[in-house]
Amino acid sequence: MIQPTHYTASPAASLALFRQRSPLVHCLTNDVVQSLTANVLLALDASPAMVTEPVEAAQFSAIADAVLINVGTLTAARSEAMLAAVQGATAAGRPWTLDPVAVGALTFRSDFCQRLLAFRPAAIRGNASEIMALARQAVSGRGVDSQHHPSAALEAAIQLAQSSGAVVAVTGETDYVTDGRRLLAVSGGSPLMTRVVGTGCALSAVVAAFCALPGDRLLHIAAACRVMSQAGEQAAAAANGPGTFEPLFLDALYRLYKEAV
Amino acid sequence: MIQPTHYTASPAASLALFRQRSPLVHCLTNDVVQSLTANVLLALDASPAMVTEPVEAAQFSAIADAVLINVGTLTAARSEAMLAAVQGATAAGRPWTLDPVAVGALTFRSDFCQRLLAFRPAAIRGNASEIMALARQAVSGRGVDSQHHPSAALEAAIQLAQSSGAVVAVTGETDYVTDGRRLLAVSGGSPLMTRVVGTGCALSAVVAAFCALPGDRLLHIAAACRVMSQAGEQAAAAANGPGTFEPLFLDALYRLYKEAV
Amino acid sequence: MIQPTHYTASPAASLALFRQRSPLVHCLTNDVVQSLTANVLLALDASPAMVTEPVEAAQFSAIADAVLINVGTLTAARSEAMLAAVQGATAAGRPWTLDPVAVGALTFRSDFCQRLLAFRPAAIRGNASEIMALARQAVSGRGVDSQHHPSAALEAAIQLAQSSGAVVAVTGETDYVTDGRRLLAVSGGSPLMTRVVGTGCALSAVVAAFCALPGDRLLHIAAACRVMSQAGEQAAAAANGPGTFEPLFLDALYRLYKEAV
Numbered sequence: 105m106i107q108p109t110h111y112t113a114s115p116a117a118s119l120a121l122f123r124q125r126s127p128l129v130h131c132l133t134n135d136v137v138q139s140l141t142a143n144v145l146l147a148l149d150a151s152p153a154m155v156t157e158p159v160e161a162a163q164f165s166a167i168a169d170a171v172l173i174n175v176g177t178l179t180a181a182r183s184e185a186m187l188a189a190v191q192g193a194t195a196a197g198r199p200w201t202l203d204p205v206a207v208g209a210l211t212f213r214s215d216f217c218q219r220l221l222a223f224r225p226a227a228i229r230g231n232a233s234e235i236m237a238l239a240r241q242a243v244s245g246r247g248v249d250s251q252h253h254p255s256a257a258l259e260a261a262i263q264l265a266q267s268s269g270a271v272v273a274v275t276g277e278t279d280y281v282t283d284g285r286r287l288l289a290v291s292g293g294s295p296l297m298t299r300v301v302g303t304g305c306a307l308s309a310v311v312a313a314f315c316a317l318p319g320d321r322l323l324h325i326a327a328a329c330r331v332m333s334q335a336g337e338q339a340a341a342a343a344n345g346p347g348t349f350e351p352l353f354l355d356a357l358y359r360l361y362k363e364a365v
Numbered sequence: 366m367i368q369p370t371h372y373t374a375s376p377a378a379s380l381a382l383f384r385q386r387s388p389l390v391h392c393l394t395n396d397v398v399q400s401l402t403a404n405v406l407l408a409l410d411a412s413p414a415m416v417t418e419p420v421e422a423a424q425f426s427a428i429a430d431a432v433l434i435n436v437g438t439l440t441a442a443r444s445e446a447m448l449a450a451v452q453g454a455t456a457a458g459r460p461w462t463l464d465p466v467a468v469g470a471l472t473f474r475s476d477f478c479q480r481l482l483a484f485r486p487a488a489i490r491g492n493a494s495e496i497m498a499l500a501r502q503a504v505s506g507r508g509v510d511s512q513h514h515p516s517a518a519l520e521a522a523i524q525l526a527q528s529s530g531a532v533v534a535v536t537g538e539t540d541y542v543t544d545g546r547r548l549l550a551v552s553g554g555s556p557l558m559t560r561v562v563g564t565g566c567a568l569s570a571v572v573a574a575f576c577a578l579p580g581d582r583l584l585h586i587a588a589a590c591r592v593m594s595q596a597g598e599q600a601a602a603a604a605n606g607p608g609t610f611e612p613l614f615l616d617a618l619y620r621l622y623k624e625a626v
Numbered sequence: 627m628i629q630p631t632h633y634t635a636s637p638a639a640s641l642a643l644f645r646q647r648s649p650l651v652h653c654l655t656n657d658v659v660q661s662l663t664a665n666v667l668l669a670l671d672a673s674p675a676m677v678t679e680p681v682e683a684a685q686f687s688a689i690a691d692a693v694l695i696n697v698g699t700l701t702a703a704r705s706e707a708m709l710a711a712v713q714g715a716t717a718a719g720r721p722w723t724l725d726p727v728a729v730g731a732l733t734f735r736s737d738f739c740q741r742l743l744a745f746r747p748a749a750i751r752g753n754a755s756e757i758m759a760l761a762r763q764a765v766s767g768r769g770v771d772s773q774h775h776p777s778a779a780l781e782a783a784i785q786l787a788q789s790s791g792a793v794v795a796v797t798g799e800t801d802y803v804t805d806g807r808r809l810l811a812v813s814g815g816s817p818l819m820t821r822v823v824g825t826g827c828a829l830s831a832v833v834a835a836f837c838a839l840p841g842d843r844l845l846h847i848a849a850a851c852r853v854m855s856q857a858g859e860q861a862a863a864a865a866n867g868p869g870t871f872e873p874l875f876l877d878a879l880y881r882l883y884k885e886a887v
Contacts, residue, residue, distance in 0.1 A: 136399040136415050138658040142823035147868050152823070153728070154658050157701045160732040167731065179418045179442070181701070206414070209428065210421040299619065301403035301413070346408050347615025354869025358821065397660040397676050440679045440703070467675070470689065471682040560880065562664035562674070607669050608876025 105259055108280060108289040115327035115334070116361040118317065123149040127169035127316035130155060130193075131309055132186050134176025134205065137302030140350070141172075144306040147357040148331070150313050158188040165192035171200035172312035173220065174305055175213045183216050190223045199226030201312035202270075203305060208237030217241075221268050226315040227325055228264065229273040229308040232257035239264040262287065271325050273311060275304065279329040283322045290326050292333030294340030296349045303353075307332050335360055366520055369541060369550040372587045376595070377622040379578065379588035384410040388577035391416060391429035391454075392570055393447050395437025395466065398563030401611070402433075405567040408618040409592070411574050419449040426453035432461035433573035434481065435566055436474045444477050451484045460487030462573035463531075464566060469498030478502075482529050487576040488586055489525065490534040490569040493518035500525040523548065532586050534572060536565065540590040544583045551587050553594030555601030557610045564614075568593050596621055627781055630802060630811040637849035637856070638883040640839065645671040649691035649838035652677060652715075653831055654708050656698025656727065659824030662872070663694075666828040669879040670853070672835050680710040687714035693722035694834035695742065696827055697735045705738050712745045721748030723834035724792075725827060730759030739763075743790050748837040749847055750786065751795040751830040754779035761786040784809065793847050795833060797826065801851040805844045812848050814855030816862030818871045825875075829854050857882055 128151045133141055138154060145152040155164040165171050171193040173186050193200045202225045204217045218241050230238065239260035257274050265272040265284035274280045279290040297303040307329065314328040315321060335356035343349035389412045394402055399415060406413040416425040426432050432454040434447050454461045463486045465478045479502050491499065500521035518535050526533040526545035535541045540551040558564040568590065575589040576582060596617035604610035650673045655663055660676060667674040677686040687693050693715040695708050715722045724747045726739045740763050752760065761782035779796050787794040787806035796802045801812040819825040829851065836850040837843060857878035865871035 134415070135396060135417075135657060136403055139400060139661060139823060142658055143868065146821045146823055149821075154656070154699050155728070155732065156657075156699045157734045160700075160734050163732055177415050177417045178421075179446075181442070181703070185701075206416070210416065210424055212418045212421050299407045299410075301400060301407055343616075345616030345619035346404065347612035347617075347619070351612060351869035351873060355865075355867030356869075358867035358869070395676070396657060396678075397664055400661060438676050438678045439682075442703070467677070471677065471685055473679045473682050560668045560671075562661060562668055604877075606877030606880035607665065608873035608878075608880070612873060 105255070106262060106282070106285070106287045108258070108287045111288040111290045111326045111330060113323070115330040118314065118324050118327035119331055119361055121317055122314060125317065126150055127313050128153065128167065129170050129172060129309060129313045130165050130168035130189060131172045132156065132161065132182070132189055133172055133174035133305060133309065136176065137305040140302040141306050141309045143354055144357060145309055145313060147354045148310065152309070156182065156185045158185045161185040162188040162192035165189040165198060166196035168193070168198060169316035170312045171198060172203065172309050173200060174203040174205060174308055175207070175217060176205040176305065178213045178216060186220070190220060194223050199315035201225055201227040201229065201308060201315055203308035204228065204230050204234045204238050205305070207234050214241065225268060225270045226321065227271045227273065227311050228268065229275060229311045231276055231304065232274055235264060235272060235274045236260040258287065271321050273325055273329060275307060275329065279333070281322060281326045281329060286322055288322065288326045290329040290333065292330065293336045296340045296343060296346055297336045299346035300350050303336070331357070331360060366516070367523060367543070367546070367548045369519070369548045372549040372551045372591060374584070376588035376591040379575065379585050380592055380622055382578055383575060386578065387411055388430035388574050389414065389428065390431050390433060390570060390574045391426050391450060392433045393417065393422065393443070393450055394433060394435035394566060394570065397437065398566040401563040402567050402570045404615055405618060406570055406574060408615045409571065409574070413570070417443065417446045419446045422446040423449040423453035426450040426459060427457035429454070429459060430577035431573045432459060433464065433570050434461060435464040435466060435569055436468070436478060437466035437566065439474045439477060447481070451481060455484050460576035462486055462488040462490065462569060462576055464569035465489065465491050465495045465499050466566070468495050475502065486529060486531045487582065488532045488534065488572050489529065490536060490572045492537055492565065493535055496525060496533060496535045497521040519548065532582050534586055534590060536568060536590065540594070542583060542587045542590060547583055549583065549587045551590040551594065553591065554597045557601045557604060557607055558597045560607035561611050564597070592618070592621060627777070628784060628804070628807070628809045630780070630809045633810040633812045633848045633852060635845070637852040640836065640846050640849035641853055641883055643839055644836060647839065648672055649835050650675065650689065651692050651694060651831060651835045652687050652690035652711060653694045654678065654683065654704070654711055655694055655696035655827060655831065658698065659827040662824040663828050663831045665876055666879060667831055667835060669876045670832065670835070674831070678704065678707045680707045683707040684710040684714035687711040687720060688718035690720060691838035692834045693720060694725065694831050695722060696725040696727060696830055697729070697739060698727040698827065700735045700738060708742070712742060716745050721837035723747055723749040723751065723830060723837055725830035726750065726752050726756045726760050727827070729756050736763065747790060747792045748843065749793045749795065749833050750790065751797060751833045753798055753826065754796055757786060757794060757796045758782040780809065793843050795847055795851060797829060797851065801855070803844060803848045803851060808844055810844065810848045812851040812855065814852065815858045818862045818865060818868055819858045821868035822872050825858070853879070853882060
């Protein structure tokens with residue numbers, strides 16, 4: 105297996121390019137995290153938008169610079185809008201990113217994500233068990249393997265990147281990003297981030313948005329992960345708990361490397 | 366009528382047990398409060414999840430430790446998911462809790478809550494008029510009585526507990542919790558809590574989650590009410606308004622009795 | 627064209643009347659901003675409610691003091707609830723306000739807003755391009771003109787006010803409010819407000835709520851705009867970024883002119 109290389113670069117250059125381009129990001133995400141997702145993108149100078157009627161979702165995906173599909177609170181109706189958005193994005197050559205929330209145990213979303221993979225996502229962001237479940241499906245249909253040790257997740261991520269053509273990010277205490285050929289380890293962050301709903305989903309939105317940048321996508325996505333973990337560290341240092349963490353996290357994203365630029 | 370006993374116990378033991386078990390709580394709640402609900406549960410070390418496609422809602426309720434049904438923004442589609450979740454929970458022996466938001470004046474939700482009662486909720490949490498409306502329905506169909514003085518609400522709560530088999534919490538300036546035989550009064554909290562959307566709905570989620578604990582459910586639910594009112598007092602003492610109240614409230618929940626444990 | 631008059635009055639009198647009346651506001655708004663919308667109304671002592679099943683939306687609009695329709699995440703199902711709410715409000719003589727989010731480029735919502743205009747909104751609040759798109763439709767069907775310079779937006783606002791009978795607010799760095807005869811310019815606010823999702827949508831909710839007041843609607847809506855821009859200035863002066871801005875903004879709304887009263 106490919107051994108992970110530690111990502112030690114600064115995300116400043118990717119972030120400066122990102123702020124300058126201010127991508128318009130079409131987010132079809134779950135009901136719980138819409139507000140945080142939008143605020144994270146706004147803090148980074150991107151423009152979020154959520155358009156959910158199927159015909160409009162297709163229209164909007166062709167206008168947007170990037171599309172996010174997060175199946176957290178998937179319904180049959182919402183899946184039609186997502187499919188329309190992915191088709192619209194594909195037809196217009198826009199990158200789209202998949203966050204396969206809770207794929208594996210729940211059947212409707214598992215089948216749906218499997219179906220979406222045919223449309224070639226630019227990136228996939230999930231936790232270890234989601235990436236393993238998605239990789240098993242992609243390789244051999246719904247399987248039963250449930251080992252979750254990190255090396256198994258990394259192997260799954262690499263396989264999924266190779267079979268799907270996407271850059272795959274398996275995130276957790278350390279984030280791993282792979283294009284199937286290279287594998288980067290991005291560290292940092294704070295345990296407080298797991299006590300605030302939507303930090304993982306917001307990371308997927310940032311990954312989706314960074315896919316709009318020209319250049320090496322693997323490096324941009326590693327930068328996206330580092331931007332979030334670095335803001336998380338800064339917020340956690342000043343916060344008194346998960347409640348004060350959230351506003352401080354958004355402030356940190358807003359200020360990150362701004363003085364330098 | 367049973368006279369209320371003042372709850373003067375510390376919620377520390379229930380809360381320590383809660384944090385240790387970290388229950389997985391399936392929340393089918395209204396669109397306005399999903400984020401606060403999840404953050405309140407996360408601050409208390411529980412694991413919230415929202416799954417809304419009917420077939421998945423049933424699958425997930427059987428995995429979860431507790432289920433919350435809140436009808437605040439009920440739609441016909443959402444009611445199917447809720448019914449599936451309640452049936453899944455019942456079949457798997459998981460406790461489920463009902464928050465009958467605005468039951469009484471609005472017909473669709475009133476009929477739906479009436480229908481749900483047949484599935485024997487573990488707990489019901491509402492304000493005085495909601496509990497009175499639900500009790501009237503449970504006893505005699507949709508009535509017209511609209512007295513809202515506290516003693517009428519307490520009588521309704523006791524009747525509802527007896528007819529439904531649930532522990533019933535009527536919350537307001539003072540919270541009352543009854544299993545139809547005992548009646549506890551839990552005081553505390555802050556008027557600022559009424560100026561932040563979702564504090565009542567989040568309390569219902571915490572009540573639902575505390576139903577996952579082994580032991581005396583009445584005492585656990587009184588503890589849940591006290592945990593919330595105590596964190597509310599602490600946050601209000603430091604807040605400058607409802608905006609700063611919310612992050613301070615989540616921090617207070619996160620820290621409550623943690624040093625002691 | 628009518629020349630704008632600078633609004634230099636204090637919003638204190640309108641705000642005092644508003645707090646005293648504490649209007650019940652039925653908000654049919656988009657999924658992303660529901661929580662902030664409710665918290666803004668609560669901070670101003672109003673009572674927000676979101677009821678989305680069509681039959682209930684009609685029942686509730688007849689009880690509420692004012693109704694908000696915001697098409698940000700419009701779906702076919704939601705459009706039925708909105709239509710029922712507008713019809714219920716109209717039948718009961720309650721004022722309703724339209725926020726035509728992203729009207730113009732997206733077809734489903736453009737057709738829907740056009741259809742709603744027949745029900746005579748009390749107010750319309752949008753940015754320059756939304757008001758221009760809506761005015762073009764109202765005058766001549768879906769057009770292609772896309773000039774966005776301020777004077778074109780003001781002319782469109784005046785025409786839209788005249789044809790629809792609504793008070794129209796075009797908001798941005800400076801807010802303009804017109805009843806088709808008078809035109810007020812309301813200044814203030816902070817660029818940080820554009821980095822927090824939902825501040826514009828929440829302003830629409832406040833405009834909708836101020837329509838419940840007796841007296842000169844144009845002046846009340848200008849006061850609503852000034853209340854929001856003044857709280858924005860106060861919050862921005864103390865905030866360290868968009869994250870801390872939001873709680874400080876809600877605190878500022880809660881405290882604004884309260885000591886004076």
